[in-house]
Amino acid sequence: MKRETFVFSQKKVDYLFDASFNEIENFFPKEKIIIITDDNLFKHHATRFEAYKVITIPHGEAHKQQATIDNIVQQLLAFEADKQSCIVGVGGGVVTDMAGYAASIFKRGTKLALAPTSILAMVDAAIGGKNGIDVGPYKNMVGTVHQPDVLLFDYSFLSTLPTEEWVNGFAEIVKHACIKDADLFDLLQQNTIEKFMADKAAIAALVERNVAIKTSVVLQDEFETGDRKLLNFGHTIGHAIENIYHLPHGHAVSIGMVAACNISEEINNFYSVDKEKIVKLLEQYRLPVKINIDTDKIWELLLMDKKRNAGNMNFILLNKIGDATIVPIGLIQLKQLVKESL
Numbered sequence: 001m002k003r004e005t006f007v008f009s010q011k012k013v014d015y016l017f018d019a020s021f022n023e024i025e026n027f028f029p030k031e032k033i034i035i036i037t038d039d040n041l042f043k044h045h046a047t048r049f050e051a052y053k054v055i056t057i058p059h060g061e062a063h064k065q066q067a068t069i070d071n072i073v074q075q076l077l078a079f080e081a082d083k084q085s086c087i088v089g090v091g092g093g094v095v096t097d098m099a100g101y102a103a104s105i106f107k108r109g110t111k112l113a114l115a116p117t118s119i120l121a122m123v124d125a126a127i128g129g130k131n132g133i134d135v136g137p138y139k140n141m142v143g144t145v146h147q148p149d150v151l152l153f154d155y156s157f158l159s160t161l162p163t164e165e166w167v168n169g170f171a172e173i174v175k176h177a178c179i180k181d182a183d184l185f186d187l188l189q190q191n192t193i194e195k196f197m198a199d200k201a202a203i204a205a206l207v208e209r210n211v212a213i214k215t216s217v218v219l220q221d222e223f224e225t226g227d228r229k230l231l232n233f234g235h236t237i238g239h240a241i242e243n244i245y246h247l248p249h250g251h252a253v254s255i256g257m258v259a260a261c262n263i264s265e266e267i268n269n270f271y272s273v274d275k276e277k278i279v280k281l282l283e284q285y286r287l288p289v290k291i292n293i294d295t296d297k298i299w300e301l302l303l304m305d306k307k308r309n310a311g312n313m314n315f316i317l318l319n320k321i322g323d324a325t326i327v328p329i330g331l332i333q334l335k336q337l338v339k340e341s342l
Helices: 021-026 039-049 066-078 093-108 119-125 155-160 163-180 182-189 193-198 200-220 227-232 235-245 249-267 272-284 295-302 331-341
Strands: 002-007 012-017 033-038 053-057 086-091 111-116 133-135 138-142 150-152 312-320 323-330
Touching: 012 200, 021 111, 021 150, 033 039, 033 093, 039 053, 039 086, 039 155, 053 066, 066 093, 066 133, 086 093, 093 111, 093 119, 093 133, 111 119, 119 163, 119 200, 138 235, 155 200, 163 182, 163 193, 163 200, 163 227, 163 249, 163 272, 163 312, 163 323, 182 200, 182 272, 193 200, 200 227, 227 235, 227 312, 227 323, 235 249, 235 295, 235 312, 249 272, 249 312, 249 323, 249 331, 295 331, 312 331, 323 331
Parallel strands: 012 150, 033 053, 033 086, 086 111, 111 150
Antiparallel strands: 002 012, 133 138, 312 323
């Protein structure tokens, strides 16, 4: 196990890499631990949770709603949880988002630990303290910033991760390469998803590299007033596509990144040859790069996006691979660009 500690605005967070899930008991008394997981993960790993109080929620983005949070709160009350209790979110991005949100609001804040079990959660969703729920079709419209006390990376959970969820998570890895790490982009070009799935040391190193990228961005801008917005590359259009067409998050973000590359080429002097490299890499990792789409429906959702500011929307574009920028685009111009980019 490797332990690193990072200092955020309100607390220190311990990152435990290549750790056993049972390490959580070195930080919190077992009787104070309440695990939140989903029914899918519980089915595969029930024996790991036998010694703990467990709240099981339905799996999937469709259940990332206030009703699920209300159910979690009722079960926390039934367990007589208090401010010394520790909520431990064990699962993918939906679970870590909801566990973080529940911990931030229950009794105005309880202790939180996260054990991400998917590639997407390990490299993105569980890191940085942002959490929340959807409101109808609108992604992450309600939430807080609530850093966990502990982030535990137990790579053995990946043994039961379906191949399609490996693919889903690699969209966020490609995103990090596009916005912050050209060398990572080269590394991905030289490998395949099959190689990472078969090589435990390689995937551990890849996860830790991506965790470092996202953590460094968050440390500089915890509350998303500046550079943290770069992490939204591909997500502005991607979130709209995800909710309308019910695509997996990574698939929608992949299509959103291609659209953002098209807009970057159109108004930010981004080279078409680099755009083609990104499209090819996404396809190499089995991610979709286009979809037949109703751009009017996409636009309706974009108008409700959190990144809208009066008559503009902050959009993440690329200067080159490994270098992204935040560009405010007027809504009239953006509407036309969105239609052309999709």
